[in-house]
Amino acid sequence: MLPSVLRCARPITASLALTRPLANFRAHMDPDSSRPVESAIRTKLANTLQPDHLEVHNESHMHAVPPGSESHFRVLVVSSKFEGLPLIQRHRLVNEALKEELSSCVHALAIQAKTPEQWRSNPTLAKSPACMGGSKGDRTVEDKLKPSH
Numbered sequence: 001m002l003p004s005v006l007r008c009a010r011p012i013t014a015s016l017a018l019t020r021p022l023a024n025f026r027a028h029m030d031p032d033s034s035r036p037v038e039s040a041i042r043t044k045l046a047n048t049l050q051p052d053h054l055e056v057h058n059e060s061h062m063h064a065v066p067p068g069s070e071s072h073f074r075v076l077v078v079s080s081k082f083e084g085l086p087l088i089q090r091h092r093l094v095n096e097a098l099k100e101e102l103s104s105c106v107h108a109l110a111i112q113a114k115t116p117e118q119w120r121s122n123p124t125l126a127k128s129p130a131c132m133g134g135s136k137g138d139r140t141v142e143d144k145l146k147p148s149h
Helices: 004-009 022-029 036-049 087-097 116-121 141-145
Strands: 053-058 072-078 108-114
Touching (some): 036 072, 036 087, 072 087, 072 116, 087 108
Parallel strands (some): 072 108
Antiparallel strands (some): 053 072
16 A cells, blocks of 8 residues: 555546445445545445445545545445444544544545434435635635645
8 A cells, every 4th residue: 555645645537426335335445546545535434334335525626626636525424333322433433544544635524424224214415515715716726736846
């Protein structure tokens, strides 16, 4: 596996959601070299929380970052490991699984952590609001974020 700095530096080309039950998505767990951060998030959450349902959405394109960035994500994790846990503890489990990415290249992570029963009663993923960041309208942001030589 590449060091996190190298994995985080590689861009993605599209957002992809995995919406199949665990039994069906093992075949889709192969690392994708074009989306290394998304792949790492998907793999770590699958291995750690053994979800019944997992969605990983790259929302970087909604923010003031260069095209192809992997810095803003929304995840939906449905796992029996969340049974009996308050929401804060569920989020801590997700954060712990992704501590390497959160300490290096992931700037924002929105988490929905549901039990299988909660998912059965409301199988929806919340939508993210539009970015209100001060630099969203700044067309020079891409130049500002390029590494200097």
